[in-house]
Amino acid sequence: MENNIYDNDKFFDGYIKLRKDEGRNYNDLLEQPAMSRLLPNMQGRRVLDVGCGFGENCRQFSHDGASYIVGVDISKNMLALAEKNTDDPLIRYYNYDMMDIEKVGEKFDLIYSSLAVHYIENFAELMRKIGNMTYEDGELLLSMEHPVSTASRGQKVDYLTDKNGNEFAYKLSNYMKPGIRKDEWFVSDVVIYHRPMGVIINDIICAGFRITSVIEPMPTSEAIEILPALKKEIIRPSFLIIKAVKILEE
Amino acid sequence: MENNIYDNDKFFDGYIKLRKDEGRNYNDLLEQPAMSRLLPNMQGRRVLDVGCGFGENCRQFSHDGASYIVGVDISKNMLALAEKNTDDPLIRYYNYDMMDIEKVGEKFDLIYSSLAVHYIENFAELMRKIGNMTYEDGELLLSMEHPVSTASRGQKVDYLTDKNGNEFAYKLSNYMKPGIRKDEWFVSDVVIYHRPMGVIINDIICAGFRITSVIEPMPTSEAIEILPALKKEIIRPSFLIIKAVKILEE
Numbered sequence: 001m002e003n004n005i006y007d008n009d010k011f012f013d014g015y016i017k018l019r020k021d022e023g024r025n026y027n028d029l030l031e032q033p034a035m036s037r038l039l040p041n042m043q044g045r046r047v048l049d050v051g052c053g054f055g056e057n058c059r060q061f062s063h064d065g066a067s068y069i070v071g072v073d074i075s076k077n078m079l080a081l082a083e084k085n086t087d088d089p090l091i092r093y094y095n096y097d098m099m100d101i102e103k104v105g106e107k108f109d110l111i112y113s114s115l116a117v118h119y120i121e122n123f124a125e126l127m128r129k130i131g132n133m134t135y136e137d138g139e140l141l142l143s144m145e146h147p148v149s150t151a152s153r154g155q156k157v158d159y160l161t162d163k164n165g166n167e168f169a170y171k172l173s174n175y176m177k178p179g180i181r182k183d184e185w186f187v188s189d190v191v192i193y194h195r196p197m198g199v200i201i202n203d204i205i206c207a208g209f210r211i212t213s214v215i216e217p218m219p220t221s222e223a224i225e226i227l228p229a230l231k232k233e234i235i236r237p238s239f240l241i242i243k244a245v246k247i248l249e250e
Numbered sequence: 251m252e253n254n255i256y257d258n259d260k261f262f263d264g265y266i267k268l269r270k271d272e273g274r275n276y277n278d279l280l281e282q283p284a285m286s287r288l289l290p291n292m293q294g295r296r297v298l299d300v301g302c303g304f305g306e307n308c309r310q311f312s313h314d315g316a317s318y319i320v321g322v323d324i325s326k327n328m329l330a331l332a333e334k335n336t337d338d339p340l341i342r343y344y345n346y347d348m349m350d351i352e353k354v355g356e357k358f359d360l361i362y363s364s365l366a367v368h369y370i371e372n373f374a375e376l377m378r379k380i381g382n383m384t385y386e387d388g389e390l391l392l393s394m395e396h397p398v399s400t401a402s403r404g405q406k407v408d409y410l411t412d413k414n415g416n417e418f419a420y421k422l423s424n425y426m427k428p429g430i431r432k433d434e435w436f437v438s439d440v441v442i443y444h445r446p447m448g449v450i451i452n453d454i455i456c457a458g459f460r461i462t463s464v465i466e467p468m469p470t471s472e473a474i475e476i477l478p479a480l481k482k483e484i485i486r487p488s489f490l491i492i493k494a495v496k497i498l499e500e
Binding site for chain 1: 418427447483485
């Protein structure tokens with residue numbers, strides 16, 4: 001089952017405030033620009049957005065020419081906001097746990113998921129379900145927290161600083177130990193799941209996909225000026241983006 | 251050009267001593283068992299071993315039924331040992347820089363390379379050359395030092411210890427900064443090249459391969475008993491192994 005932290009009101013308020021500070025957060029400065037560059041031509045595509053949140057990507061896909069868009073999210077809070085901000089007959093939202101994604105009961109040309117899959121424990125099973133819902137030659141575009149970041153999640157002090165207080169190294173631990181990680185993010189004990197890189201990639205391959213790109217996005221110098229914390233991305237990346245194409249099982 | 255540290259006599263002596271302590275080093279306990287599990291059936295295969303060292307894998311491939319084996323190494327020291335220990339008409343050794351691999355002038359069913367590619371600066375170019383030398387549906391099996399290990403290479407203190415002196419975290423730095431790393435290994439200033447995971451994988455894909463497996467090998471409990479330092483592999487892996495198959499360019 002998916003972790004539904006977005007229906008915790010304190011978390012939700014904090015998250016909405018963060019995302020409303022448009023252009024000044026990790027999503028807008030780092031993850032979303034990299035995801036956009038990897039999007040295929042949307043014209044006429046049937047798109048499934050797994051963990052669609054408040055629907056901003058669904059609306060963008062419609063604007064870019066997609067013919068049909070389904071957004072799925074476990075959070076009623078997020079979907080209420082999505083419905084409120086969407087007036088588009090091409091977009092349909094479903095309030096499902098990601099692990100029940102097969103309830104959508106359709107196939108798609110593009111499966112898109114932004115920063116959602118680290119909330120689920122059984123990644124291999126989710127990939128199998130997603131594989132079954134992707135047409136041959138259909139594409140998968142996933143972003144998630146990077147394994148070198150999730151590995152040590154919950155450590156009291158993440159970065160080591162030099163004499164001048166500048167961060168120069170990250171305390172990496174338990175990288176090869178998959179499983180639950182708890183940390184504070186707006187509220188205490190937000191649960192995510194860590195998996196080493198090899199596990200993530202092999203699970204996608206085993207679900208019938210051919211990996212076409214693995215991106216560890218880096219900030220532009222403009223982005224670092226807006227959000228100086230982004231300069232730490234050179235020490236270790238926050239995000240991992242994987243693009244893949246569905247192939248026939250051999 | 252490839253870094254030819256193996257023709258430094260002091261380095262060579264140290265390395266040979268390490269590898270002669272059979273069954274008690276990282277190669278024999280961690281990297282080689284994982285590589286062996288990924289080897290395809292060798293029967294009738296034409297195999298190229300890139301950075302073949304003293305030829306132990308070439309001899310094994312012949313024993314396992316390969317029809318023709320070429321071993322390439324930049325080190326005259328290593329190849330002298332390889333020639334001395336090989337009496338096999340199916341095996342041919344060439345003293346080439348890895349970056350001149352195309353001088354072999356033939357195509358192969360399997361390109362194998364064990365812990366060699368981190369010595370070359372231009373990985374993308376090496377992969378292109380290797381791609382050109384691999385038959386369609388031919389396979390690539392590569393091991394290298396893991397990016398989370400090479401990233402911080404040359405740091406004075408790698409691991410952080412707790413009150414009881416147990417290592418619990420690794421100081422990861424400069425992960426997203428590709429390029430030269432220098433460290434002491436038998437001699438000072440041994441040069442290797444670091445590349446983030448995404449760069450490694452994308453370079454292999456761009457050379458016309460489909461990734462079929464990404465392995466970050468973990469030691470068995472028996473291996474940890476023999477070499478206790480291996481328990482640190484749970485903090486961060488030493489090796490990265492990638493298997494891929496050549497596909498037609500689209």
